[in-house]
Amino acid sequence: MCRHLAYLGPPLRLGDLIDAPHGLMAQGHHPREMIVANENPDGWGIAWWDGISPEPNRYRAIAEIWSDTEFAHCDAVGTAVLGAVRKASPGTTLRSVNNAPFIADTPRGSLAFSLNGYAFRDPQVEAHLRGCLSPETRLDGDTDSEVLFTLLRQHVDRGEPLSDALAAVHRTLAPSTEEYVNMLAVTADQIVATTWHHTLYVRRTAVGTTVASEPLDGDHEWRRVPDQHLVVVDRDSLTTVPLEGLR
Numbered sequence: 001m002c003r004h005l006a007y008l009g010p011p012l013r014l015g016d017l018i019d020a021p022h023g024l025m026a027q028g029h030h031p032r033e034m035i036v037a038n039e040n041p042d043g044w045g046i047a048w049w050d051g052i053s054p055e056p057n058r059y060r061a062i063a064e065i066w067s068d069t070e071f072a073h074c075d076a077v078g079t080a081v082l083g084a085v086r087k088a089s090p091g092t093t094l095r096s097v098n099n100a101p102f103i104a105d106t107p108r109g110s111l112a113f114s115l116n117g118y119a120f121r122d123p124q125v126e127a128h129l130r131g132c133l134s135p136e137t138r139l140d141g142d143t144d145s146e147v148l149f150t151l152l153r154q155h156v157d158r159g160e161p162l163s164d165a166l167a168a169v170h171r172t173l174a175p176s177t178e179e180y181v182n183m184l185a186v187t188a189d190q191i192v193a194t195t196w197h198h199t200l201y202v203r204r205t206a207v208g209t210t211v212a213s214e215p216l217d218g219d220h221e222w223r224r225v226p227d228q229h230l231v232v233v234d235r236d237s238l239t240t241v242p243l244e245g246l247r
């Protein structure tokens with residue numbers, strides 16, 4: 001299980017997302033609404049588009065976010081951001097390639113992805129998901145996150161809108177009522193997220209939209225996303241629809 005967040009809007013200092021009163025660092029060390037653990041010590045990562053280059057920057061480390069002294073980009077700004085702290089799923093290794101954000105180039109531009117949850121509780125589900133990968137697929141790590149990301153890329157590469165593609169991955173996964181699976185995908189111009197028994201909040205203001213596992217501060221503008229929903233954030237709109245019924 002993990003905590004993750006995304007931002008879309010005018011240039012925002014990365015440190016404002018990391019060092020907020022309950023920002024990414026606090027959610028890594030002292031999450032308030034995490035179900036199966038009380039911290040995320042197994043590394044972290046962040047990707048950000050600077051509004052100039054079409055390609056995102058990315059930083060990933062296996063150090064705990066609260067003790068990482070190598071990150072030197074708090075003053076960098078992003079117009080689209082995805083950050084995540086990691087609690088490693090059972091059976092996975094502590095390597096930076098296993099950390100979100102996962103990034104790839106697609107026909108729709110660069111895409112970043114994070115998973116908050118665990119998709120491989122049932123070996124049959126893992127076998128099913130891996131069986132849906134293209135035969136030529138080569139994975140860098142050993143996580144369920146990368147498998148789901150690769151499935152998402154396959155849908156996007158076929159020309160599907162990102163929201164349809166993420167909904168399709170959710171249907172392929174078909175999580176049970178006892179599983180916790182939130183997915184988060186970000187491009188330079190869009191955020192798409194799912195909720196499935198994990199918390200997710202959104203704050204939309206005149207200066208941008210932030211989506212996060214937990215509110216970053218005490219601002220009354222934060223709204224909890226209903227469970228089992230899909231959220232689509234564009235620069236000029238926010239849509240939330242039930243996952244049930246999406247085909």
